[in-house]
Amino acid sequence: MTTPLLRLQGLTKAYPGVVANDQVSFDIGEGEVHALLGENGAGKSTLVKMIYGLVKPDSGTMSLRGQPFAPPEPRAARADGIAMVFQHFSLFDALNVAENIALGMENPPPMGDLASRIREVSETYGLPLDPYRTVGDLSAGERQRVEIIRCLLQDPKLLIMDEPTSVLTPQEVDILFETLNKLRSEGTSILYISHKLEEIRTLCDHATILRLGKNVGECVPSETSARDMAEMMVGSTLQTPERSGREFGEVALDVSGLSVPSPSEFGTALKNVHMRVRKGEVLGVGGVAGNGQDELLGVLSGEILTSADAVKFNGQPIGKLGPTARRKLGVLTAPEERLGHAAAPDMSLTENALLTGSVREGLESNGFLRWAETQSFAEKIIKAFDVRTPGPENAARSLSGGNLQKFVIGREVLQSPDVLVVNQPTWGVDAAAAASIRQAILDLAAKGAAVICISQDLDELMEISDSFAALNEGRLSAPRETTGLTVDEIGLMMGGAHGMEVAHV
Amino acid sequence: MIVLEKRPQPSKAWSYATPLVAVIATMVFGGILFAILGKNPIEAIGTIFWEPLFGEFAFYYRPQLLVKGAPLVLIAIGLSLGFRAGIWNIGAEGQYIMGAIFGAGAGLAFYPLDAFYIFPIMVIAGAFGGWLWAMIPAFLKVRFGTNEILVSLMLVYVAEQFLASVSLGLLKNPEGFGFPGSRNLQSYESAHNAELIAGSGMHWGVVAAFIAVIFSYILLNRHMLGFHIRLTGEAPRAAKFAGVNPARLILFCLGLSGALAGLAGMFEVSGPSGVVSIDFNVGYGFTAIIVAFLGRLHPVGILLAGGLMALTYIGGEIAQSQLGLPAAAIQVFQGMLLFFLLAFDLLTNYRIRAARSEVA
Numbered sequence: 001m002t003t004p005l006l007r008l009q010g011l012t013k014a015y016p017g018v019v020a021n022d023q024v025s026f027d028i029g030e031g032e033v034h035a036l037l038g039e040n041g042a043g044k045s046t047l048v049k050m051i052y053g054l055v056k057p058d059s060g061t062m063s064l065r066g067q068p069f070a071p072p073e074p075r076a077a078r079a080d081g082i083a084m085v086f087q088h089f090s091l092f093d094a095l096n097v098a099e100n101i102a103l104g105m106e107n108p109p110p111m112g113d114l115a116s117r118i119r120e121v122s123e124t125y126g127l128p129l130d131p132y133r134t135v136g137d138l139s140a141g142e143r144q145r146v147e148i149i150r151c152l153l154q155d156p157k158l159l160i161m162d163e164p165t166s167v168l169t170p171q172e173v174d175i176l177f178e179t180l181n182k183l184r185s186e187g188t189s190i191l192y193i194s195h196k197l198e199e200i201r202t203l204c205d206h207a208t209i210l211r212l213g214k215n216v217g218e219c220v221p222s223e224t225s226a227r228d229m230a231e232m233m234v235g236s237t238l239q240t241p242e243r244s245g246r247e248f249g250e251v252a253l254d255v256s257g258l259s260v261p262s263p264s265e266f267g268t269a270l271k272n273v274h275m276r277v278r279k280g281e282v283l284g285v286g287g288v289a290g291n292g293q294d295e296l297l298g299v300l301s302g303e304i305l306t307s308a309d310a311v312k313f314n315g316q317p318i319g320k321l322g323p324t325a326r327r328k329l330g331v332l333t334a335p336e337e338r339l340g341h342a343a344a345p346d347m348s349l350t351e352n353a354l355l356t357g358s359v360r361e362g363l364e365s366n367g368f369l370r371w372a373e374t375q376s377f378a379e380k381i382i383k384a385f386d387v388r389t390p391g392p393e394n395a396a397r398s399l400s401g402g403n404l405q406k407f408v409i410g411r412e413v414l415q416s417p418d419v420l421v422v423n424q425p426t427w428g429v430d431a432a433a434a435a436s437i438r439q440a441i442l443d444l445a446a447k448g449a450a451v452i453c454i455s456q457d458l459d460e461l462m463e464i465s466d467s468f469a470a471l472n473e474g475r476l477s478a479p480r481e482t483t484g485l486t487v488d489e490i491g492l493m494m495g496g497a498h499g500m501e502v503a504h505v
Numbered sequence: 506m507i508v509l510e511k512r513p514q515p516s517k518a519w520s521y522a523t524p525l526v527a528v529i530a531t532m533v534f535g536g537i538l539f540a541i542l543g544k545n546p547i548e549a550i551g552t553i554f555w556e557p558l559f560g561e562f563a564f565y566y567r568p569q570l571l572v573k574g575a576p577l578v579l580i581a582i583g584l585s586l587g588f589r590a591g592i593w594n595i596g597a598e599g600q601y602i603m604g605a606i607f608g609a610g611a612g613l614a615f616y617p618l619d620a621f622y623i624f625p626i627m628v629i630a631g632a633f634g635g636w637l638w639a640m641i642p643a644f645l646k647v648r649f650g651t652n653e654i655l656v657s658l659m660l661v662y663v664a665e666q667f668l669a670s671v672s673l674g675l676l677k678n679p680e681g682f683g684f685p686g687s688r689n690l691q692s693y694e695s696a697h698n699a700e701l702i703a704g705s706g707m708h709w710g711v712v713a714a715f716i717a718v719i720f721s722y723i724l725l726n727r728h729m730l731g732f733h734i735r736l737t738g739e740a741p742r743a744a745k746f747a748g749v750n751p752a753r754l755i756l757f758c759l760g761l762s763g764a765l766a767g768l769a770g771m772f773e774v775s776g777p778s779g780v781v782s783i784d785f786n787v788g789y790g791f792t793a794i795i796v797a798f799l800g801r802l803h804p805v806g807i808l809l810a811g812g813l814m815a816l817t818y819i820g821g822e823i824a825q826s827q828l829g830l831p832a833a834a835i836q837v838f839q840g841m842l843l844f845f846l847l848a849f850d851l852l853t854n855y856r857i858r859a860a861r862s863e864v865a
Contacts, residue, residue: 303745324748335746344740346515354732355747367729398513 003066005030005189006051006158011060013046020046022213023060028158031187033180035200035221038210039233039430044193047210048160051191052084053077075106083151084160089143093136100135101150121152125179140167140288141175148179159183160191165199166456167288170491177203195233196459197226211235234431248466249279252450253300253331253419254312260295260304268292268474270299275469275479277419277450282441283479284465285454287494292474293454294336297423300452301333302326313419327359330418334408336427336454338401342408345397349389352396353378353411360415377414385410386436402429406437413440420444423454438464458490470494509855519853524799524806527845528813534845535838544828552828553820553838566823568706570815572777576601576769578714578811580793582721583762585802589725590737592758596642596657597766598790599664600635604767605774606671607634609687609781612696613676616688623695627771628709635767636760638664643759647752653759665786672783686782690775698776710772714811717765722804734758766790795843801850817842 004027013021020043028034038044049055051062053071062069064080071077074084091100098115102108109117115131122129127145135143144167151159161180165173180190180203192204200207201221209217209232217232258273270292277283287293298304299311301323308317313331321329335341343352354374358364363374378392385406389399396404409425425441426434442464445451454471455461461468462482469479472495480493532554536546557566580597587594594600608631615623642656671677676687690696701707725731737744737754745751769789774781796814800806821835 301746302748322748322750323746327748333746337742340740341742341746344736344743346739347736351732351736355736355743358729364729368727369729369732371727395514 002030004028005032005065006069007063008047008051009061009063011047011050011057011062013050013055013057019213021050021057024210024213024215025060026208026215026218028189028191029206031184031189032206033184033190033192033204035204035207036191036193036210037195037197037200037207037229037233039195042210042233043213044210045162046213048084048162048191048193051077051158052082052160078154081155081157082160083154083156083158085144085147085151085162085164087162087164087166089147091135091143091146094134096132096134097129097138097146098131100146101131101153104150105153117153118149121149125149125152125182126175127179140290141169141172144168144176152183156188158189158191160193162193163195164192165194165196169288169494170487173199197221197229200229201226209233230431246280246446246466248281249448250314251276252279252314253277253452254315255300255310256312258299258306258310260299260306262292262295263298263304267295270295270476271474273474273476275452275476277452279418279448279450280445281467282445282451282453282465284461284468284482285452285471285476286456286458286461286468286490287471289456291471291495292476293423293471295474296471296476297333297335297421297454300331300419300421301335302331324359327356327415330360331421332356332412332415332417332419333421334412334423334425336423338404338408339397343396343404346395348395349382349387349392349399349407350375350378352407353381353392356411357415381407381410381414384414385440402433405429406433409437409440413444416447417444417449419450419452421452421454424456425453426455426457426460434460458487468493508858509851510858511855512853515853516856520801523849523853524801524810524846526849527842530845530849531838531842535841538834538837539830542830542834544830549824549828549830552824553817553835555820556823556827557816557819560823564704566819568700568704569819570812571706571711572708573818574811574815575708575711575714576773576789577793577796577814578808579710579717579769579772580762580766580790581796581800581807581811582714582717582804583765584793585797585800585804585807586721586724586734587758587762588738588797589802590734590754590758591741592755593654594639594642594657594759594762595654595794596639596659596661596664596790597762597793598786598788599657599661600638600763600766601770601773601790602661602664602668602786603638604631604635604764604770605778605785606668606676606770606781607631607637607767608771609690609696609774610671610676612690612693612775613688615695616693619695621695624698624775627696627775628768631767631771632764633767635770636764638767639759639763640756643756646759647755653755657759661790668781668785669783672781672785676781686780689779691779696775697779698772700776708772708776710769710776713768713772714808718804718808725804730757766793795839799843799846813842814839 006028009025011021011024024047036044046055050057053074053076069080071080098111098118101118102114108114118129118131127149129142129145129149135146144164164176168176184190194200204221207219207221208215211233219229255273255275259271261269268291275283295304299306302321303323306319308319311319313329318326318329339345344355354363357377361377363370363377375392381387382389382392387407388403409422412420425437429437441451441453453461453465465482467479468482468485470477470493477493532550536550539549540546557563557570580601584594584597608627611630612623612627638660641660642653645651645656646653672685678686678688698708698710725735733744733749733754736747737749774785778785792814796807796810800810817839824830825832825835
C-alpha cells in the first residue's frame with residue numbers, strides 16, 4: 001500500500017468544558033476527495049483548523065507523505081502545500097480581484113503578471129474571472145472563485161473546503177463540482193466538509209463521519225444511502241416532522257409592490273416584492289445569503305418602514321407601523337442573528353424575554369416592568385422548548401447557539417402570533433433541536449398562523465413549507481406550491497447560475 | 506505567559522469588588538508617588554482620606570463634602586443614563602454654566618421683589634437652560650447625524666464665552682463699582698438657596714441629588730424606558746428590533762442630562778457661590794464624567810463615587826496646604842483612581858490565566 005498524503009493519528013483537542021476532537025484518526029489518499037461529515041458542533045472545524053495550523057492539537061500526530069507534520073501557523077501549512085477555502089470569505093469589497101489575491105500573498109508579483117496568472121489558472125480550471133473586477137460587484141459564487149483561485153495559485157497538494165456549497169445555487173454547485181473533479185484528475189487531494197449528504201454521495205470517494213468529536217465511522221458515500229449516513233451522523237433514528245393536511249384560511253399577510261433601499265451600504269435593496277400568505281400556510285423563502293433576506297425580515301418586523309399599503313395584515317395597512325405596534329397586532333418575527341439582534345448577549349434570559357414579550361404577555365403596566373411575570377414567561381419558554389440552561393438569570397451569551405435559538409424561536413411561538421416570520425430558524429442548531437424547532441413552526445401553522453420561513457437550507461424548506469419562493473438580488477420569485485417542485489426549478493428560481501459558465505473540461 | 510479569558514458571564518462579585526480594589530491600588534501607588542516627592546506616604550494618604558471626615562476641623566469639612574458632592578452626583582446621574590445608552594454627553598460643564606446663567610437671570614429679573622415663587626421659577630429656569638444647551642447636540646445628531654461628543658464639548662467653550670459676556674454686561678451688578686460679576690444671590694433672600702439646616706451643608710441641591718439617585722434607580726430597574734436605555738447600550742440592533750426609537754432616546758437622554766447639569770449650576774450659583782462671575786465654573790461637569798464611571802454608571806455607585814471624589818478634593822486641598830503637596834500630584838492621584846477603576850473593570854468580563862507556553 002502507498003503512503004497516504006495526509007495521515008491523522010489520535011488527534012485530540014479540548015476546550016474548557018468541551019472535547020472538540022477526541023482521538024480522531026484517518027487517512028487522506030493522493031488524488032482523493034475525502035468528505036468530513038458531521039452535524040454542527042461535531043468538531044469538523046476544529047479538526048481542519050489543526051491541519052491548517054490555526055489550532056494546535058493537545059495530543060496526536062499528523063504526517064504528510066510519511067514526514068511528521070505539525071504546522072505552527074497557517075503560513076507553514078501553506079508552504080507544505082495545504083490550502084483552505086473558508087466558509088466565510090475574507091475579501092475586501094472595495095478592492096478588485098487581483099488586489100485581493102495579492103493581499104494574501106507573501107511576495108506578490110507585479111500586478112500585471114499576477115493578473116495574467118489569475119486569467120491562466122481561471123481558464124485552466126473553468127473558473128472564468130476578470131482580475132480587474134471589483135469584488136463588491138461579484139455574486140457569492142464568483143467570490144468563492146476568487147478564494148479558490150487564491151488557493152490554486154499556490155499549487156496545493158491538499159485543498160480544504162469548508163461547506164463550499166452553502167452559498168451556491170444548485171446550478172453553481174454543478175459548476176464547482178466540475179472544477180473539483182478536474183483537480184482530482186490532476187492528483188490534488190480535497191478534504192470536503194459538509195453536512196449535505198447528496199452532494200457527498202455524488203462527489204466524494206471516501207467519507208469520515210464525526211459525532212461529538214469522535215470518529216464514528218467511515219464509508220464509501222456512493223455505496224451508502226443518505227439515510228444511513230445521516231443516522232451515523234446523528235447517532236439515532238431521525239424523526240421527520242409531521243405535517244398534517246391543513247386547510248388554508250384567508251390571506252393574513254399581503255405584501256405588494258414593495259421596494260425599499262437597504263439601510264446598510266453593501267446590503268441588497270428589495271425590488272417590487274409581492275407575496276401573500278394565508279392562515280395556516282407556511283411560505284418558504286429560499287435564496288443564497290445576501291440577496292435581501294435581512295431586509296425582507298426588517299420590512300416585516302417593522303425595523304424598516306415602507307409605504308403603509310406595501311404591507312397589509314388582515315387587510316389593514318401596517319407598512320408604517322413600528323415593531324411594537326406590529327407585535328400588538330400579532331405579527332412577530334425572529335431574526336437570523338441571535339446575538340445582538342434577536343437577543344442582547346450580556347442581558348439575562350429574563351430580560352431577553354421582555355425584549356419582545358412585553359406587549360403581548362402584559363409584562364409592563366403603565367411603563368413599569370413586571371419582573372415576576374417576565375421571569376415566569378422566561379421559565380415557560382425554557383421549559384416548553386427544552387432550553388438547556390441553569391436558569392433564566394443567566395446571560396444570553398452563556399447559552400450555546402442551538403439553545404439560544406430555541407429560546408428565541410420559543411419566545412415568539414409562545415406569544416401565539418397570527419403571523420410569524422423566521423429567518424434561518426435552524427442555522428447552527430443540532431439535528432435534534434432543529435427537528436423540534438421545525439415541529440413547533442408546523443404546529444403553529446396547524447393552529448392557523450401564517451408562517452414565513454426564510455432559510456438557505458433547501459431541504460428544510462422542502463420539508464416544512466407549503467409554497468416556495470426565492471430571493472435573488474432583492475427580487476422575490478412568484479411563490480409556487482412545494483409539492484412537485486424539482487431541484488432544477490428551485491435552482492432557476494434562485495437565479496440559476498448567475499451567468500456563470502460551466503467549466504470547460 | 507498570561508492570557509485573558511473571556512468569562513461566559515460577567516462576574517457579579519468582581520463588579521462590586523473592582524471599585525474597592527481600585528481605591529486600594531490608588532492608595533498604594535499614590536503613596537509611592539508621594540514618597541518619591543519626599544512626603545510621608547501614610548501621613549499624606551491619611552490627610553486626604555481621614556482629615557476631612559474625622560480630623561480636628563471635620564466640623565468645617567464635613568458640610569463641604571455635601572456642597573462639593575451634590576453637583577457631582579446630580580450631573581453624573583444625568584450623564585450615566587446617556588452613557589448607558591451609548592450617548593456621550595461630554596459637555597455637562599457647558600450645560601452647568603447655562604443652567605446657572607438662566608437660573609440666576611430669572612432670579613435677578615425679579616430683584617428686589619420678595620416672593621415665595623421666585624426660587625421655584627429659578628429652579629425651572631435653571632433646568633431649562635441646561636436642557637436647551639443639551640438640545641443643540643441632540644437635535645444636530647438626530648437631524649444631521651453629527652457626533653454629539655464633539656458638539657457638546659465645543660459648546661462648553663461657547664458657554665464659557667457667554668458666561669464672560671453676561672458677567673461683564675447683562676447680569677453685571679449695577680452697584681458693583683464696575684467689578685465684573687452679578688449681584689450676590691446669597692444676600693437676596695427670595696433667590697437664595699440657603700442651607701436647610703444651618704452648618705450642615707445641606708441645601709436644595711443636595712436634596713435634588715438624592716431625588717435624582719432614587720429616580721434614576723427606579724427608571725433603570727423598574728421602567729420600560731430604563732430597560733430600553735440599557736438595551737440600546739448593550740445591543741443597538743436588538744433595541745431597534747424591540748421597538749426602541751433611537752431618535753427619541755437621544756433627545757430624552759441628552760435633554761435629561763442637560764437639565765440635571767443645569768439644575769446643578771443653578772443650585773450652585775444661588776447657594777455656595779452666590780455670584781455669576783467669569784470664573785464661576787470649576788470643572789464639575791468634567792469631573793462628573795469620572796464620577797459616573799467610578800460609580801459604574803449605577804445610581805447608588807454614583808452616590809458613593811460622588812462622595813469619594815468630594816473627599817479626595819477636600820482632602821487634596823488640605824494636603825496641599827498642610828503638607829505642601831503640589832496640586833499636580835493631587836490631580837495625578839485623582840487620575841490614578843479612574844485609571845485603576847477602568848483597568849480592574851476588565852476582571853468583570855475576563856479572567857486572568859497563566860497559559861502554559863506552547864513550543865512549536
